[in-house]
Amino acid sequence: MSTKALRKEEEDNLLRRADDLCRQNNLRLTPIRERVYRELVQSGGPVGAYDLVDRLSSEKKRLAPVTIYRALDFLRDAGLVHRLATQNSYVISHGQPDVNAMKIMFVDSKTGETIEVHSTEVAEAVKKAAEQAGFKSVSPFMEVEGEIAQ
Amino acid sequence: MSTKALRKEEEDNLLRRADDLCRQNNLRLTPIRERVYRELVQSGGPVGAYDLVDRLSSEKKRLAPVTIYRALDFLRDAGLVHRLATQNSYVISHGQPDVNAMKIMFVDSKTGETIEVHSTEVAEAVKKAAEQAGFKSVSPFMEVEGEIAQ
DNA sequence: ATATGATACGTTAAAACATATCATATGCAG
DNA sequence: CTGCATATGATATGTTTTAACGTATCATAT
Structure with missing residues (x-):
């Protein structure tokens, strides 16, 4: 196929x-x-x-x-x-919306190409950081710029 | 004082x-x-x-x-x-730029108020997610929307 | 002393992105 | 059917960002 x-x-x-x-x-x-x-x-x-x-x-x-x-x-x-x-x-937005996961959009700084990754690990770490900041709830979406390998 | x-x-x-x-x-x-x-x-x-x-x-x-x-x-x-x-x-950007930490700007969705938190834990989790996405390097800054408690 | 190069800033204009407003249409509950 | 909420059409305007081009300044080379 x-x-x-x-x-x-x-x-x-x-x-x-x-x-x-x-x-x-x-x-x-x-x-x-x-x-x-x-x-x-x-x-x-x-x-x-x-x-x-x-x-x-x-x-x-x-x-x-x-x-x-x-x-x-x-x-x-x-x-x-x-x-x-x-x-x-x-x-x-791809994937089944997993409530516990952070939906991360990686954006290639050069081309603008994006890849979406869901991560409960990031969600937890961000939640912890949010508590430090006095934030009670955070968006399940975030955007991170970077560079694609190759 | x-x-x-x-x-x-x-x-x-x-x-x-x-x-x-x-x-x-x-x-x-x-x-x-x-x-x-x-x-x-x-x-x-x-x-x-x-x-x-x-x-x-x-x-x-x-x-x-x-x-x-x-x-x-x-x-x-x-x-x-x-x-x-x-x-x-x-x-x-506050704080000493800690190379290993993710600099997270929490932005209150309502007021626009921001609080910056540095977290190596988030940095590591994001790095891991980035690898899954085929990203070799990611920005040490990110922005997360949320709501301040109170 | 004069020319060259590098960097910052001034000025004008336009591109790119987003919303306001008001009119018209369409679906739907009573 | 009627009235109300919701969706779309049409026009204008607001907001943010960059492009294009010129000038000023200062250091260094000729």
Whole structure:
């Protein structure tokens, strides 16, 4: 089986999973929201909001930035998409959301390429540090810049 | 001794430390750079670039945004200042730069208030996760959103 | 003394990113 | 069907960051 086929399957899985999640939580995965999510899935990496505007606009119909931002807000609230603040871009959240794990987005400083890793070990260490800082709860997402080997 | 006095002492310490660091690395802590750094020190928290423009501008002379950004870039390169990507703001980096520790900026989601904690435990856990992701090196800074107790 | 190079800063403009506002449409509960 | 909440369309504006180009300053070389 080609990697392309695998890729396609995973895309479908993600879309189904998104659909299920929304259904179960009474969230409306409207056409625009679904298209934004699909675009992020297919891109395989972080994409800027204005890039999404371009990619989802046709000759006849140009979407307004605010439309994309609204869709992104929805997807982020649903936990399907994560914003990379250091890159001003947006990326799908992989994996089953394990409540106890920290979802770390490693971002390559040069290319912007990202890889997501879930780690309960990091989650625990961060939680401990948070207590020192007087923080009672912390986001389960974080972003770390670095360099990919090779 | 009042907390104010303590505060003043710490400010002086930070400024001296910055001065030393630059001297030792042949970096030029010019007046503008020093003023930007001092302003960040005195504010005690994250400050936006345009805030800095306002605060460092006088009636007769208004600094251009780019001037501030350049000073901030210098200070960031020197490791004296950290950019809070989630807040579009800038904050001094406290503490002796411990090479083995992760410098975590906890950011209160509501107020934007920050507290910096250094943790070798987090550094190690993140390093391990980075290896899983195929990352050979990671930034010693990270930013975590959360909520302050109370 | 004059030229060259390196670095910082000034000035103007624009790119890139994000939100406000108000109008219109669409779904859905009563 | 009606009214209310929610989603989208359209336009404008706000905010943050960088680009491009010129000048000032100072050290060093010719």
